[in-house]
Amino acid sequence: MSESIKIDIWSDIACPWCYIGKRKFETGAAAFAEKAGADAPDVTIEYHSYELAPDTPVDFDGSEIDFLSTHKGMPADQVKGMLDNVAGIARATGLDYNFDTLKHTNTVKAHQLLHYAKTHGKQVEAKERLLKAYFTEGRHVGRIEDVADLAAEIGLDRDDVIRSLSADEHLDAVRADQALGQAYGIQGVPFFVIDGKYGVSGAQEAETFAQVLDQVWTEREAAHA
Template sequence: MGEPLQVEVWSDVQCPWCWIGRRRLQEAVAATGEEIELVYRSFELAPDVPVDYDGTSVDFLADRKGMPRDQVRAMMARVTEIAAGDGLEYHLETARQTNTVLAHELLHLARERGVQEHLKERLFGAYFTENRHVGDVEELVSLAVESGLDAAEARAALADHRYLPAVRADVAQARAYGINGVPFTVVDGALGVSGAQSADVFAAALRQARAARAGATSVTAS
């Protein structure tokens, strides 16, 4: 089949659609038999939120979006239902809102050590299913160890912020691409898929990218 296709996904670990999108992309990869090199890029949905946000996730969304709390709860219930259809367990009303920049820094370390996908999955589960504090250093170190990273190295990286420039570079690249919401998937640097599209849409993008490598005309998925 040739060299693996590069698939870059801009996402945030507090984005409910991002975990759904991950599952659908995985389904597409399985359906097509395509080999991919998956890279998770950083995108902060709420970079101004404090690590220890004083309020519930309902409070956060209601205040941020100016929506009535009942409407926020209804929206959460709908996303939870959709996630369940993709085999994911969400507890959105009790999720711990926080700043995710440290989680993104840790994901860059995980990429260098070859365990980024493991950590990304673990962070999603920790936040949405277990409602753990994914902005807290010790929680992050614990999750890093579960994902195959060394505790001392993870703690040191979070302390000196050695991966913060890489996080900022990802955010700048998203801005250059015109990305203003996540998940956003870029296949082989050419095909963009916005949102948690169906597995069929992701599969089409993978096939188009492979055809483009073979010299066929490239068509952008949307």
Template sequence: MRIEIWSDIACPWCYIGKRRFETALDGFAHKDDVEVEWRSYQLDPSLPYHYAGTETEYLSQAKGMPAEQVRQMFDHVTQQAAGEGLDYDFDSIVVANSFTAHRLLHLAKTHGVMSQAKEELLSGHFEKGRNIGDAEYLAEVAQTVGIDADEARRVLSTDEYTAEVKADIAEAQSLGANGVPFFVIDRKYGISGAQPPEAFAQALETAWGESQKLTVLAGAGSSADSPAPGKGGDETFREGAVCGPEGCD
């Protein structure tokens, strides 16, 4: 089973959603048969690579919200994060454009450590006050997850993986995602938001059950007059001889 997760490193609910999904996946009987792929998304592509103000000032200006209302929102999100074992510190957040960090994630994907890099970046941004727009910090993250820091610096000094990040964002839009986190299971089920673990658990069970159902191309109810389509459209399956409880054909 394949699960794609669109999220932004600068999205506080994305980190909370990651934890809740991981809780559900950890309790899923078939977790070893689940492939998780992180996909890129940006909540604010227009954000400069470094914003001089605080997170409160940025959201207050960007959303036209009073600063006190923004702080109340932060308090609520911080409490929700704490419930998942996360220690958010909105006062120390460095407001920065996340695009370059998403390019690093695609580099990490080629090394098979995308999930580890995602965790490092989210923790760095929301818990440790690190600058996700700074190439030196990103090189540090790369080294932490086993990628040569010089390789990361070289990649980030070019436009490598820019197309991949843009393709992820475009695909999210084509799927109808109007916010993140956005979870897509086997391209059949979409889940929006940082749902409770039990909701993710139910979705995993439902999707797994559907994936195990067999589509019968021929058998009970079919006949030579009503053949089922065959592979490639140049063959047909017709009623075959079978044995059942009452005997054989």
């Protein structure tokens, strides 16, 4: 088997397109693996922190429509139409978004959990759990106790997570991710860096991700021929 292909993904837990992009990438990676067969390289994923609205309070008093109307200066009806459209696209990828129960919040503690989870080999699981909690279950992902509850559900030590988040143990790693994203010129998420050389911006179709992975693999095979 070839050396694994590394995927670095900048995203935010509060980004609806990031969850959609996650599913589309997973579908594309599966299609690539099926096409490549037994010789397919592993695809390893690392998530990097990006905050869409770092000034958001932990306990925002209002709905998602309220937040976006204020934050983007858009009429509420227009925001509702936009969210309905996004929810429809999410459904097409198998995701059940529920904007009516979504609790808008600051995501910096959730990002710290992703770095904590990475040190315990559970970052991908943590990312999925946080996104599902936020977009489909109406769970709070901004407060330490709530984030720790979600961490425990994927097998992490709840008390140690509380200790880590309370001490901002991984805040420097979050800021380092953000600085690297700025250095790359990333201005929106999701943003995928594939094998350190190809950048894919946005929640592209699964076929696009499959094609890029195939291109990387083909180039590697040619280089070693």
